[in-house]
Amino acid sequence: MENMQAVCCKVRNATYKLSLYDTKTKNDILMAIADKIEQNKENIKKINAIDIVNAKGKLSDAMIDRLTLTDSRIALMAEGVRQVADLDDPVGKVVRQWKVDSGLEIKKVRAPLGVIGVIYESRPNVTVDVASLCIKSGNGVLLKGGKEAINTNRALFEIIQEAIEELGLDKDIVGFVDNVDRQATFDMLQQAKYIDVIIPRGSDNLKKFVLTNSQIPVIASSGGNCHVYVEKTANLDMAKRIVYNAKMQRVSVCNAEEQLLVDEAIADKFLPDMLKTLLDGGCKIIGDETIQKYASDVIPATEEDYRTEREDYFLTVKVVKDYKEAIDRINANGTKHSESIVSKDEEVMRIFTTAVDAGCVYTNASTRFTDGFEFGFGAEIGISTQKLHARGPLGLEQLTSEKYVVTGHGEIRK
Amino acid sequence: MENMQAVCCKVRNATYKLSLYDTKTKNDILMAIADKIEQNKENIKKINAIDIVNAKGKLSDAMIDRLTLTDSRIALMAEGVRQVADLDDPVGKVVRQWKVDSGLEIKKVRAPLGVIGVIYESRPNVTVDVASLCIKSGNGVLLKGGKEAINTNRALFEIIQEAIEELGLDKDIVGFVDNVDRQATFDMLQQAKYIDVIIPRGSDNLKKFVLTNSQIPVIASSGGNCHVYVEKTANLDMAKRIVYNAKMQRVSVCNAEEQLLVDEAIADKFLPDMLKTLLDGGCKIIGDETIQKYASDVIPATEEDYRTEREDYFLTVKVVKDYKEAIDRINANGTKHSESIVSKDEEVMRIFTTAVDAGCVYTNASTRFTDGFEFGFGAEIGISTQKLHARGPLGLEQLTSEKYVVTGHGEIRK
Numbered sequence: 001m002e003n004m005q006a007v008c009c010k011v012r013n014a015t016y017k018l019s020l021y022d023t024k025t026k027n028d029i030l031m032a033i034a035d036k037i038e039q040n041k042e043n044i045k046k047i048n049a050i051d052i053v054n055a056k057g058k059l060s061d062a063m064i065d066r067l068t069l070t071d072s073r074i075a076l077m078a079e080g081v082r083q084v085a086d087l088d089d090p091v092g093k094v095v096r097q098w099k100v101d102s103g104l105e106i107k108k109v110r111a112p113l114g115v116i117g118v119i120y121e122s123r124p125n126v127t128v129d130v131a132s133l134c135i136k137s138g139n140g141v142l143l144k145g146g147k148e149a150i151n152t153n154r155a156l157f158e159i160i161q162e163a164i165e166e167l168g169l170d171k172d173i174v175g176f177v178d179n180v181d182r183q184a185t186f187d188m189l190q191q192a193k194y195i196d197v198i199i200p201r202g203s204d205n206l207k208k209f210v211l212t213n214s215q216i217p218v219i220a221s222s223g224g225n226c227h228v229y230v231e232k233t234a235n236l237d238m239a240k241r242i243v244y245n246a247k248m249q250r251v252s253v254c255n256a257e258e259q260l261l262v263d264e265a266i267a268d269k270f271l272p273d274m275l276k277t278l279l280d281g282g283c284k285i286i287g288d289e290t291i292q293k294y295a296s297d298v299i300p301a302t303e304e305d306y307r308t309e310r311e312d313y314f315l316t317v318k319v320v321k322d323y324k325e326a327i328d329r330i331n332a333n334g335t336k337h338s339e340s341i342v343s344k345d346e347e348v349m350r351i352f353t354t355a356v357d358a359g360c361v362y363t364n365a366s367t368r369f370t371d372g373f374e375f376g377f378g379a380e381i382g383i384s385t386q387k388l389h390a391r392g393p394l395g396l397e398q399l400t401s402e403k404y405v406v407t408g409h410g411e412i413r414k
Numbered sequence: 415m416e417n418m419q420a421v422c423c424k425v426r427n428a429t430y431k432l433s434l435y436d437t438k439t440k441n442d443i444l445m446a447i448a449d450k451i452e453q454n455k456e457n458i459k460k461i462n463a464i465d466i467v468n469a470k471g472k473l474s475d476a477m478i479d480r481l482t483l484t485d486s487r488i489a490l491m492a493e494g495v496r497q498v499a500d501l502d503d504p505v506g507k508v509v510r511q512w513k514v515d516s517g518l519e520i521k522k523v524r525a526p527l528g529v530i531g532v533i534y535e536s537r538p539n540v541t542v543d544v545a546s547l548c549i550k551s552g553n554g555v556l557l558k559g560g561k562e563a564i565n566t567n568r569a570l571f572e573i574i575q576e577a578i579e580e581l582g583l584d585k586d587i588v589g590f591v592d593n594v595d596r597q598a599t600f601d602m603l604q605q606a607k608y609i610d611v612i613i614p615r616g617s618d619n620l621k622k623f624v625l626t627n628s629q630i631p632v633i634a635s636s637g638g639n640c641h642v643y644v645e646k647t648a649n650l651d652m653a654k655r656i657v658y659n660a661k662m663q664r665v666s667v668c669n670a671e672e673q674l675l676v677d678e679a680i681a682d683k684f685l686p687d688m689l690k691t692l693l694d695g696g697c698k699i700i701g702d703e704t705i706q707k708y709a710s711d712v713i714p715a716t717e718e719d720y721r722t723e724r725e726d727y728f729l730t731v732k733v734v735k736d737y738k739e740a741i742d743r744i745n746a747n748g749t750k751h752s753e754s755i756v757s758k759d760e761e762v763m764r765i766f767t768t769a770v771d772a773g774c775v776y777t778n779a780s781t782r783f784t785d786g787f788e789f790g791f792g793a794e795i796g797i798s799t800q801k802l803h804a805r806g807p808l809g810l811e812q813l814t815s816e817k818y819v820v821t822g823h824g825e826i827r828k
Contacts, residue, residue: 015743016741016745016769016771019768019769019771020765020768020769025569029423036730054651092768098790100788100789100790102783102788103481104779104783104788106789106790111768111771113801113802114801116533130588141827196801197802217631217801217802218753219802235824238824241826242824242826245826245827246826249826249827250827258533267619276754277443279517289641306712317453327430330432331430353819354433354434354506354525355430355433355434357430357528358817359815359817359818360818360820361818361819361820362820362821362822363819363820363821363822364821364822364823364824364825365518365820365821365822365823365825365826366822366825366826366827368826368827369516369518369820369825369827374514374516374518374827375514375520376512376514376520377497386631387527387528387609387631387815388631388633388802388803388815389802390816391816391817392816392817392818393647401801401802401805402805403772403773403775403805403806404773404774404775404789404805404806405767405775405777406774406775406776406777406779406783407776407777407778407779408776408777408778408779408780409778409779410649410656410778410779411778411779411780411783412655412656412658412659412660412663412779412780412782413659413663413664413780413782413783413788
């Protein structure tokens with residue numbers, strides 16, 4: 001715990017200096033990090049090999065693949081850092097300014113959050129991604145990776161610190177928790193004096209542990225139980241393309257469709273062909289008796305299925321009476337991530353986008369677009385399904401707060 | 415607990431309807447509430463008298479005064495509701511809109527937070543203030559007041575529900591926890607399924623209990639240990655006016671000055687007269703040996719004094735070497751509320767406003783302006799000293815979230 005405080009305190013103190021670095025200085029840091037990663041490619045692979053050997057027999061092949069750094073993955077990592085340098089710097093942007101009767105001039109200005117603690121698992125490139133996004137947005141960052149990548153993460157962290165130090169700047173704007181047990185995570189979550197925000201990236205278990213134990217505000221995603229709702233006026237060809245894409249284009253991601261709702265007025269016309277196409281594509285269908293009429297091989301649905309995100313080749317399907325039932329079901333069972341309606345009725349779409357409580361609400365598009373790059377943010381640190389602070393893809397801007405800078409001329413309160 | 419769930423669930427269900435009410439409907443509700451409060455003036459006073467009798471001998475006179483509703487206070491309460499009706503409706507405002515390469519049109523739109531749980535103490539007018547701000551911003555609200563005002567709070571809540579019901583709308587957009595013990599507060603804080611945000615208003619004890627036990631995101635103020643820093647280039651007459659006003663204009667509030675920092679280069683010139691004026695005004699001075707040279711009757715300072723918000727006629731004074739020490743002290747000891755520099759040096763002021771980590775940073779003005787009315791927000795539900803979501807005065811806009819409404823034309827992810 002004492003050691004944890006010391007690590008946090010170092011980052012905190014350096015962060016106040018970082019808040020004064022201009023955009024060019026921050027970009028210089030990022031370019032230096034990218035160069036140094038490339039220069040140390042062989043060494044990174046050598047150290048990464050230790051983690052891979054340690055993981056053999058303990059982790060699945062898929063997990064070991066996520067852990068492995070190759071030449072091309074290292075090059076991509078460096079390229080990612082350079083792309084962050086290219087992004088607009090949100091810090092210092094005046095969001096709004098106005099003058100009040102007392103004479104004061106008030107500016108609402110983007111400012112860094114401060115120190116961000118990122119707790120993550122498995123993929124070591126997160127170390128570099130997260131550090132570069134935090135530096136560009138003026139935030140100090142304390143990194144805590146998983147045990148399976150500890151050697152690789154430490155090597156990347158040391159490269160980052162060296163790159164910063166060689167520029168004559170304070171290397172402690174990036175810190176590293178060199179301890180992989182849960183107790184260290186717990187200790188980190190108590191450091192509200194030094195850490196402003198915690199971002200967990202990884203399994204549901206990790207997020208749950210963080211949300212339960214953190215004394216520090218958390219930005220987290222609760223995953224996506226995303227719906228596509230085909231309303232009775234929908235262009236059914238378009239609906240078919242969207243339903244198929246949202247489900248099948250990539251099943252393992254949080255913005256993939258898990259639930260399909262269809263108005264009963266068009267169910268007979270739409271569902272037989274839609275379900276056949278999905279089944280032919282290798283997707284299993286879960287549904288109640290009504291759905292079982294439209295296709296064979298439908299897995300009987302339980303109530304829990306309507307609330308379950310599978311991230312797999314499964315789609316739960318339900319016929320609804322009208323848009324009101326669709327909205328109620330989405331608000332009851334959704335996870336506030338991404339929800340889509342296919343419709344031609346402008347008024348129904350207005351009601352849907354207003355009443356559906358989610359970070360991203362689509363009309364006539366696939367839910368798969370909820371993504372920092374697709375939104376034009378250039379990079380993302382995650383997707384928020386919370387309502388405070390920021391919803392949807394978290395880009396650089398969402399890694400900042402707003403503060404009021406008030407210019408007076410001797411004003412006092414009457 | 416079951417009863418708590420039922421109460422929360424009713425508000426949650428009504429809130430989805432509220433999200434579709436237009437501005438006129440919400441204003442109609444507010445005007446009806448204001449009218450009904452005035453019509454029921456005598457009844458409100460009669461019920462309020464019960465709370466006052468119950469409080470006699472248990473609460474201080476000051477507390478009983480806060481509890482008491484008079485004709486003029488009831489009139490002010492109704493007037494406050496009408497003022498909220500006059501404010502701009504933040505809901506539905508398009509914050510930003512852009513088009514991305516895929517063809518999607520993305521709008522970032524202000525949306526209600528959902529259900530806000532407000533836990534408060536003592537003053538019954540909070541019941542009406544908070545309900546009207548939540549309704550106007552499209553949020554359902556669950557009210558839990560303190561035991562000392564339970565009868566008055568219940569009467570006001572019933573008036574609010576009647577006013578809504580008479581308009582043929584869903585009265586359950588406002589809910590009331592008719593149970594005053596801590597266990598009920600604890601139960602309320604577990605209802606993350608039904609409540610989106612908790613706002614505690616009251617004592618530090620209440621806030622601490624809420625922050626420790628809530629499973630729901632909290633917007634809270636940690637109070638204000640506010641600094642005024644007189645930099646060496648300051649206009650000393652202006653500095654004197656600001657220091658005096660920030661301290662003395664009203665001592666019991668969170669935006670009052672608690673700490674005075676003065677550059678050593680001007681201490682000899684500035685402090686003797688400044689301290690005398692404060693002492694003559696009835697303010698006690700706390701300081702180290704350096705400060706004790708400048709006035710008699712200086713109370714010796716402990717380290718704790720520099721971190722303490724007294725909300726009383728005390729000012730802790732410290733001489734600093736330069737603006738860097740001032741910034742470091744403010745960031746170490748401040749509560750991120752309101753901080754002010756008096757200076758003529760533009761570069762120093764730029765560094766101060768950038769590096770000082772607070773919701774509101776002033777140049778050449780009193781800290782006492784941190785207030786929803788003074789900022790032109792028209793009303794406030796509190797002051798945030800957090801960094802996520804919103805900092806500074808919380809007006810109607812800060813009671814909303816932003817969501818992405820994405821208009822497609824059949825777009826699917828490649």
